[in-house]
Amino acid sequence: MLSLREMEVLHAVLATGGMSAAARQLRISQPAVSRAVAAAEQRLRVQLFLRQGNRLEATAELEELRGSIGRIFRDIDSLKRFCGLLEHGAGRVLRIAATPSLANAFIPHAVAAVRARFSHLTIHAKIREPGPIQEAVARRDFDLGIVYHEHRSAPVSSADTVSAPVVCLMPEGHRLAALADIGPADLRGETLISFAPSSTIGTDLDRLFAEHGQRRDVAIQIGNAFMAAPFVQGRLGVALVDPFILGSPTAAGLVARPFLPRRLVTPRIVWAVDRQLTAPERCLADALHAHALRWADEHLAPIWAEGCPGLHPAATVRQKD
Structure with missing residues (x-):
C-alpha cells in the first residue's frame, strides 16, 4: 500500500508533468520527490514513469492508479474546505424545541445571535408542549428545549432564565387599565380568559384566588398567551396569562397590568443529562x-414599577438539576 505522502508526490x-515542478508545488526538494517516486515503485514493484525528453510520462500501470489517486485528493481538498468552515458550524444541525409562547418570545432573537457566529449551522426549530419537549430532549431527539420551570416530566439538566409574573391583559381603554395592578376581586364580573384548572399555572392561580375569597371562573381556556390575544383584542374578555407575549406584534392594542398576588413563571433551557453541550x-x-x-428590562420593568415595587424582573437563577 502506498503511503499518503507517496500518493501526494505521484x-x-x-x-x-515533472519532478522539478512537483517539488516546487509541494515546497520540497527535487531529490525528495525522486526518493518518494522510487519508494513507490519499489513498494508496488512496477515502473511508474518513463522519461520523454524533459518530461515524465506515466506508465500504463500508473495510469490505472491515476483516477483513484485523483479521487483521494479531491476528497482531501473537500475535507480541508470543510475543516476551514467547521468553526462556523458547517455540517452541524442544532435541534430546538420550545413551547409556543417561549418560541415566539425568545427563539428568533437567540437564533439570530447563533447564526451571526456560526453562519453555516443548520437549525431545526419545533413547537411542542412542555412535557413532550422534556421527554424528547431526554431521548436526545432534540439538543435543547425551552419550557417552563414548573414542568418536570423527565430527568434533564437545566438552566433557568428570567422569572416573570403572570399579567392581566385587556384591550386599550378597558376599565381595568386605570388600575396600577389587578387582584382577584378586581376581576369579578369580567369574562376571564386563562389557563385550565388542570394546568400547573391554573392550579396555582385557583389557589391564589381562593386565598382571597374569590373563584377563578375561566370562561375561555387557552394553552398560552398567544392564543389568548385574539380573544382579548376581540373584546371577548380579559386574560390572566404568562407575560411572554409582551413586545410581540401579537400583543398590538393590548394593555398589561401586574396581577397580585404574584405568581412567577420561569422559562428554563433543558438538555439531556450527562451530555456535554457543543459550542453552538x-x-x-x-x-x-x-x-x-x-426582554424583562424592556417589557416588564415599566409595568412593575408602580404595581410591584419590590420586584426586580431581571433577577435570574441559573441551575443544574
Whole structure:
C-alpha cells in the first residue's frame, strides 16, 4: 500500500508533468520527490514513469492508479474546505424545541445571535408542549428545549432564565387599565380568559384566588398567551396569562397590568443529562439567557414599577438539576 505522502508526490508529478515542478508545488526538494517516486515503485514493484525528453510520462500501470489517486485528493481538498468552515458550524444541525409562547418570545432573537457566529449551522426549530419537549430532549431527539420551570416530566439538566409574573391583559381603554395592578376581586364580573384548572399555572392561580375569597371562573381556556390575544383584542374578555407575549406584534392594542398576588413563571433551557453541550448549543443557551434579561428590562420593568415595587424582573437563577 502506498503511503499518503507517496500518493501526494505521484499526484503532483502527474499534475505538473515533472519532478522539478512537483517539488516546487509541494515546497520540497527535487531529490525528495525522486526518493518518494522510487519508494513507490519499489513498494508496488512496477515502473511508474518513463522519461520523454524533459518530461515524465506515466506508465500504463500508473495510469490505472491515476483516477483513484485523483479521487483521494479531491476528497482531501473537500475535507480541508470543510475543516476551514467547521468553526462556523458547517455540517452541524442544532435541534430546538420550545413551547409556543417561549418560541415566539425568545427563539428568533437567540437564533439570530447563533447564526451571526456560526453562519453555516443548520437549525431545526419545533413547537411542542412542555412535557413532550422534556421527554424528547431526554431521548436526545432534540439538543435543547425551552419550557417552563414548573414542568418536570423527565430527568434533564437545566438552566433557568428570567422569572416573570403572570399579567392581566385587556384591550386599550378597558376599565381595568386605570388600575396600577389587578387582584382577584378586581376581576369579578369580567369574562376571564386563562389557563385550565388542570394546568400547573391554573392550579396555582385557583389557589391564589381562593386565598382571597374569590373563584377563578375561566370562561375561555387557552394553552398560552398567544392564543389568548385574539380573544382579548376581540373584546371577548380579559386574560390572566404568562407575560411572554409582551413586545410581540401579537400583543398590538393590548394593555398589561401586574396581577397580585404574584405568581412567577420561569422559562428554563433543558438538555439531556450527562451530555456535554457543543459550542453552538452553548452559544444558543447564552443568547437565550441574555435576551430574556433584555426582554424583562424592556417589557416588564415599566409595568412593575408602580404595581410591584419590590420586584426586580431581571433577577435570574441559573441551575443544574
